[in-house]
Amino acid sequence: xxxxxxxxxxxxxxxxxxxxxxxxxxxxxNLIIGGSxxxxxxxxxxxxxxxxxxxGDVLFDGENFTDMDFEQRVPIRTQIGMLFQNSALFDSMTVxxxxxxxxxxxxxxxxxxxxxRANFCLKRVNLTGKNKLYPAELSGGMxxxxxxxxxxxMQPKYLFVDEPNSGLDPRTSILIDELINELTEEYQxxxxxxxxxxxSVMGIGEHIIFLxxxxxxxxxxxxxxxxTDNQELNDFVFASKFxxxxxxxx
Amino acid sequence: xxLSFRKPEKFSVYxxxxxxxxxxxxxxxxxxxxxxxxxxxxVATIQTAFQLVSDFIPKTIVGGITRDSTILEFxxxxxxxxxxxxxxxxxxxxxxxxxxxxxxxxxxxxxxxAPGYLISPKIIAGVTMIPLLVIVSVIxxxxxxxxxxxxxxxxxxxxxxxxLTDGFNPVIVTVCAVxxxxxxxxxxxxxxxxxxxxxxxxxxxxxxxxxxxxxxCIMILFVDLVISRVLL
Numbered sequence: 183x184x185x186x187x188x189x190x191x192x193x194x195x196x197x198x199x200x201x202x203x204x205x206x207x208x209x210x211x212n213l214i215i216g217g218s219x220x221x222x223x224x225x226x227x228x229x230x231x232x233x234x235x236x237x238g239d240v241l242f243d244g245e246n247f248t249d250m251d252f253e254q255r256v257p258i259r260t261q262i263g264m265l266f267q268n269s270a271l272f273d274s275m276t277v278x279x280x281x282x283x284x285x286x287x288x289x290x291x292x293x294x295x296x297x298x299r300a301n302f303c304l305k306r307v308n309l310t311g312k313n314k315l316y317p318a319e320l321s322g323g324m325x326x327x328x329x330x331x332x333x334x335x336m337q338p339k340y341l342f343v344d345e346p347n348s349g350l351d352p353r354t355s356i357l358i359d360e361l362i363n364e365l366t367e368e369y370q371x372x373x374x375x376x377x378x379x380x381x382s383v384m385g386i387g388e389h390i391i392f393l394x395x396x397x398x399x400x401x402x403x404x405x406x407x408x409x410t411d412n413q414e415l416n417d418f419v420f421a422s423k424f425x426x427x428x429x430x431x432x
Numbered sequence: 433x434x435l436s437f438r439k440p441e442k443f444s445v446y447x448x449x450x451x452x453x454x455x456x457x458x459x460x461x462x463x464x465x466x467x468x469x470x471x472x473x474x475v476a477t478i479q480t481a482f483q484l485v486s487d488f489i490p491k492t493i494v495g496g497i498t499r500d501s502t503i504l505e506f507x508x509x510x511x512x513x514x515x516x517x518x519x520x521x522x523x524x525x526x527x528x529x530x531x532x533x534x535x536x537x538x539x540x541x542x543x544x545x546a547p548g549y550l551i552s553p554k555i556i557a558g559v560t561m562i563p564l565l566v567i568v569s570v571i572x573x574x575x576x577x578x579x580x581x582x583x584x585x586x587x588x589x590x591x592x593x594x595x596l597t598d599g600f601n602p603v604i605v606t607v608c609a610v611x612x613x614x615x616x617x618x619x620x621x622x623x624x625x626x627x628x629x630x631x632x633x634x635x636x637x638x639x640x641x642x643x644x645x646x647x648x649c650i651m652i653l654f655v656d657l658v659i660s661r662v663l664l
Binding site for chain 1 (some may be wrong): 441442444445529530533534535537538540541542543544545
């Protein structure tokens with residue numbers, strides 16, 4: 183479980199996050215949604231420790247991550263998997279080497295065991311046999327799936343996903359969402375997804391936090407989102423004619 | 433810099449990275465160093481011979497001057513300036529690209545000490561391989577001078593070889609070694625730093641690489657002056 187308490191983040195005079203608190207439970211897809219500039223990615227970076235919050239705490243299973251130094255954070259970080267918006271695969275390594283990289287650094291497994299794990303992760307994301315390809319040889323969707331394979335290679339307790347559907351066609355987006363959903367349920371991972379893709383919100387949004395102007399504006403599930411009277415959330419979710427039509431049918 | 437030399441998560445992984453960087457810096461730069469060294473040695477010999485046309489000056493002096501200027505200045509400093517362009521810009525742009533494509537963030541989230549993993553192998557490769565490249569450069573520079581003598585007849589090859597060995601002061605080799613170690617450190621640390629703290633996109637990666645090369649060149653020339661003043 184991840185708990186964030188009263189998170190503030192300021193860049194110069196610009197206060198991006200204004201006292202956000204939330205609890206992200208294991209085995210659930212926790213979505214952070216909001217318009218551009220609402221502070222979604224900044225919040226995610228504060229949670230994973232890429233930014234230090236100006237004020238507030240982040241707790242991983244009760245342990246205060248914010249107060250820890252680099253060395254103290256390592257045991258928690260080895261339990262974190264993250265899929266970046268642009269996948270962030272290491273260009274100089276093959277698919278297999280990318281997946282085995284954290285295993286090389288943080289486990290004492292034999293080469294055969296690491297290879298087995300890499301093959302298992304690749305099979306799990308339906309990329310069996312792509313071991314020797316370099317990231318430059320992969321499509322956007324394949325890169326995302328390799329990113330997921332790398333993120334789950336250490337059997338993480340926490341999975342963070344930044345804009346999983348950006349730059350993908352609708353069908354591939356759904357496949358990525360389904361994959362994240364399956365992994366979350368199967369391994370009881372605490373998954374936090376930053377997105378503004380409404381298909382993801384309606385499809386896998388078990389727990390949703392809506393950010394607006396750096397504040398938590400609304401919290402609920404995808405089942406509740408269609409019936410909310412929160413004006414800002416309605417403006418955001420039902421901005422497109424397609425979503426308006428979908429709402430009318432509900 | 434302090435973070436770069438923190439205890440590695442796993443020595444074997446870092447060692448593999450050091451080896452990879454050594455091949456990149458050493459073997460990868462051998463061609464350009466060989467070419468510039470031979471030409472610089474040849475040109476130094478021809479120009480020295482041209483300026484010392486006198487019956488009162490022994491022809492062997494050309495070999496001595498070429499030797500001293502090659503070992504003291506041409507090989508370490510010009511090689512370092514060329515390597516700042518070739519190796520330094522490559523390091524800055526590689527690390528800068530990793531920064532803007534979130535690969536460094538990915539390392540940090542995994543719990544990897546990113547400055548240690550990315551920068552320390554480059555610095556170790558720089559301070560070991562650049563002195564070796566300078567040794568190669570000295571040998572090829574002096575060979576270039578020999579070829580120039582053989583081709584021009586301004587100075588006989590026998591006089592040139594005699595000049596190379598006459599009045600040799602070993603301190604110039606020490607100065608050359610100290611310079612090349614410092615230059616190796618300057619190129620790799622400055623360029624890696626510039627790359628690591630890149631902010632923005634591809635335009636900024638290019639700017640970081642340019643800044644890395646410019647700052648390295650200025651520091652090389654400054655340190656060259658300081659070492660020459662202190663050790664000679």
